[in-house]
Amino acid sequence: MKIYYDLHIHSALSPCAEGDMTPNNIVNMAILKGLDVIAITDHNSAKNIDACIKAAKDKILVIPGMEIESREEVHLLCLFEDLNSALMMEKTVDENTAYIKNREDIFGRQEILDEFDNLIGTHDKLLLKSCDLSVYEIKKETERLGGVCIPAHIDRESFSIISNLGFITEDMGFTTLEISNNTTREEFLGKNEYLKNYSFIQNSDAHALGYINERVNAIEVYDKTLKSVISALKLRQNP
Numbered sequence: 001m002k003i004y005y006d007l008h009i010h011s012a013l014s015p016c017a018e019g020d021m022t023p024n025n026i027v028n029m030a031i032l033k034g035l036d037v038i039a040i041t042d043h044n045s046a047k048n049i050d051a052c053i054k055a056a057k058d059k060i061l062v063i064p065g066m067e068i069e070s071r072e073e074v075h076l077l078c079l080f081e082d083l084n085s086a087l088m089m090e091k092t093v094d095e096n097t098a099y100i101k102n103r104e105d106i107f108g109r110q111e112i113l114d115e116f117d118n119l120i121g122t123h124d125k126l127l128l129k130s131c132d133l134s135v136y137e138i139k140k141e142t143e144r145l146g147g148v149c150i151p152a153h154i155d156r157e158s159f160s161i162i163s164n165l166g167f168i169t170e171d172m173g174f175t176t177l178e179i180s181n182n183t184t185r186e187e188f189l190g191k192n193e194y195l196k197n198y199s200f201i202q203n204s205d206a207h208a209l210g211y212i213n214e215r216v217n218a219i220e221v222y223d224k225t226l227k228s229v230i231s232a233l234k235l236r237q238n239p
Helices: 023-032 049-056 083-095 135-144 161-165 185-191 226-233
Strands: 002-009 037-043 061-069 075-079 111-113 119-122 148-151 176-179 199-202 218-220
Touching: 002 023, 002 061, 002 075, 023 037, 023 049, 037 075, 049 061, 049 083, 061 083, 061 226, 075 135, 075 226, 083 135, 135 148, 148 176, 148 226, 185 199, 218 226
Parallel strands: 002 037, 037 061, 176 199
Antiparallel strands: 002 218, 061 075, 075 148, 111 119
8 A cells, every 4th residue: 555654754852843843733734734654753862752653643653763863974764663662772872972961042942742742841962963873883773673774865965874975885784765855766866876776765854844745755565554664664665
């Protein structure tokens, strides 16, 4: 079956996101836009995922995820089949990230919310920074926890695996790559033909409600479950 997705959405936990990126607002906007599945992927943290899952109830599928910044300052989407795995990954990342206190006046608030959009706390440690884990180490740990690791917005000129490392090689073991809404698969491959055998997903990287994707991008899955979506992303599905 075909399901429509946006697998890169930031909540108000990410300091660069708007304050109205609350669990219910995200879920309801995604439903209004006709999506079947979304992923909550805050920077280096999974603290708002539980609230988003509870807010969604059975109305839309919510994938637990994180956007992790590697030692090389490469952004990686790490998506999981269950919340506990995402929380375990969060713990690993936190243990490998130096403490820098968040300056709300500079970076923005890092809000922890419940399923009713109530503020229950703020994250004191700055999330907008790299951890001391390499791209290879993050991918390995994500897969150990049953998840899938996807290089994020690889068409961008900063914080992408191509901009920072210069290439993606077969030995890295990736199956799916993410491009931003600033390009198309065809346009990107016109400049990077060597990546034509990979699967591609196109997400919003939304930091504001209006930027959540419309019902335009779909993937083929066996059924609408977390396991099925993650399994599909572990395969190369070329058009």
